Amino acid sequence: MTQSARFSVRPSLVRRIALASIIANVGIVVTGGAVRLTASGLGCPTWPRCTDESYVSTAEMGIHGAIEFGNRLLTFAVGAVALAALVAVLLHRPRRRSLVLLALAVLAGIAVQAIIGGITVHTDLHPMIVGIHFVGSMALLLLTYALWRRIGESDGPKVRTVPAPLHALVWITTAVSAAVIMVGTLVTGSGPHAGDADAERNGLDPATISQLHADLVFLLIGLSVALWLALKAVGAPPRAVRAAVVLLVVELAQGVVGFVQYLTDLPVLLVGLHMLGSCLVWLATLAVLWSTRERPPVGAATTPPADPGDPAERADRELAPAR
Incomplete structure (x- = not known):
């Protein structure tokens, strides 16, 4: 057994990790909503630190600080799942360039989302930036879903x-x-x-x-x-x-x-x-x-379905019984 084959990851495992990435990104949308709905958006008033002196929330910041900081920690969990997906597609044999590019895009998207989150805090939760942050999450769902589906495709x-x-x-x-x-x-x-x-x-x-x-x-x-x-x-x-x-x-x-x-x-x-x-x-x-x-x-002969209203297709159907 070759060294590359020994460390090959089964497609089923890659697909499960990709599915976990979809779920994780849905989860962080919901927890991000909880931050906003509990008025904890500025629980950590700065970024990337939680306060000017600390990267983590303090007891003085109360429940709002804990909620906002907890959501920030979840970003690392979502990133970890995305990193696991990237490692999995790199170890998959044969290695597929399309999967690697999608996994890289997901990981890069999470990093961009973290930066947008920081901008959201620095702009005191400006509604347009908050909206961009949410749309960015939908873009990440598109990427993670594409990765999950692509694993089962040629x-x-x-x-x-x-x-x-x-x-x-x-x-x-x-x-x-x-x-x-x-x-x-x-x-x-x-x-x-x-x-x-x-x-x-x-x-x-x-x-x-x-x-x-x-x-x-x-x-x-x-x-x-x-x-x-x-x-x-x-x-x-x-x-x-x-x-x-x-x-x-x-x-x-x-x-x-x-x-x-x-x-x-x-x-x-x-x-x-x-x-x-x-x-x-x-x-x-x-x-x-x-x-x-x-x-x-790859290499298989394919014919897209003909349009029902196509004249040539109608003629073929009409002549078929006489052939």
């Missing part, structure tokens, strides 16, 4: 498994899902849970921006229903239909939480649950995107 070219118009609908749905998340950060920036009593708000009218957010949510749900029905109509792969159903269910649950929290003056528990829901909606959206394409083994 390095062959991507091939869509649904007709081109339907694949375009998938991309439109993905774009609207991203827009819902970004507008949601503006809603948060106009609301009462700023992370600190003296933190600045973005100045937008909460009712107006919330209505825009709700309109986008209705659009997303409508697109998701259309996507599910279209996937069934064209006989798309079962995994694509299932992914669309899951997306729709998660969206509806998230919508219910969103409306209830709005009508009940944004209770902390529901706002935290809504943040978790945002991660789940985004991951469900990515699952639909990935379910409508595949990477056949």
Whole structure:
């Protein structure tokens, strides 16, 4: 047995570590929300130190300091999981450049997020920086999800498994899902849970921006229903239909939480649950995107599905019985 083979990591282990990275990044979004919802955003008033004299919180800083410092410590845990994923893909045989690049991107993204977190503290929780910090977390979820899915794929070219118009609908749905998340950060920036009593708000009218957010949510749900029905109509792969159903269910649950929290003056528990829901909606959206394409083994002959309305395809179907 060669030295490289002796230290090779099984694909199943690499995939489990990548899944742990997804979970860790969802977890830090939720705990970051807890920091804001408990008004602990400036529990550690500076960065990278917690105070001018100490890297850790002190007893004088109370519960807010402990909560903020605890969230900072979780960044190291998330980074450790990402580092483990990088080591795993480096030890995987054969080593795959695509996996190494994705794992490196995740690790670099976590470092960037830590810096943005520091800027957030130095700008006294400016709502735009807080929003960028949250969107950055969604970008990290995209990278970690891509790594997790790529481990089970070949390095062959991507091939869509649904007709081109339907694949375009998938991309439109993905774009609207991203827009819902970004507008949601503006809603948060106009609301009462700023992370600190003296933190600045973005100045937008909460009712107006919330209505825009709700309109986008209705659009997303409508697109998701259309996507599910279209996937069934064209006989798309079962995994694509299932992914669309899951997306729709998660969206509806998230919508219910969103409306209830709005009508009940944004209770902390529901706002935290809504943040978790945002991660789940985004991951469900990515699952639909990935379910409508595949990477056949390198060298395998592939033919993308023909569009139902293509004249040549219709002629082939009509002539088929006579051949």
